[in-house]
Amino acid sequence: MRASLVNAGVLARKARELELGRWLRLGKGEEKSGGRDKPSLLAAVYEALLGAIYLDAGYERARAVVEAHFTADVLEHLSVGLRDYKTELQELTQRLFREIPAYTLVEESGPDHEKRFVSEIAVAGRWFGRGVGRSKKTAEQAAAMQALATLARQHPEDVR
Secondary structure, three states, rough: OOHHOOHHHHHHHHHHHOOOHHOOOOOOOHHOOOHHHHHHHHHHHHHHHHHHHHHOOOOHHHHHHHHHHHHHHHHHHHHOOOOOOOHHHHHHHHHHHOOOOEEEEEEEEHHHHHHEEHHHHHHEEEEEEEEOOOHHHHHHHHHHHHHHHHHHOOOOOOOO
């Protein structure tokens, strides 16, 4: 879970949410090449900001900032879990129905830094679940988790 929460992509997203790119001092070439939105630079500036908070205000303050910035991400990971529900569901529906699930994005809302996606899942034209997440992938995983629970009630002998 740590690796999926603390990587350059996630740290760059956090930097974008805080609009840290606008505070960077860049050379002309870096400015022209879009440096203010480069994931590697944004991730580094986010790390630098956390380091500065730690040095200036101490561990507890830095921990509080990290907690504030990552709580929603951690909760989302916990709600979806570490299982790959989409793969489990695909294997099960192929066994039961000789069909693969179809995911449909039914809603996308919120500002770029706080998106909310709603995905629904159907198998052979029949609705099986709905999921919500901060990314399309997590919404689909949540929908697959719900579909697996539905199928477990309907086909208990076929679901592990």
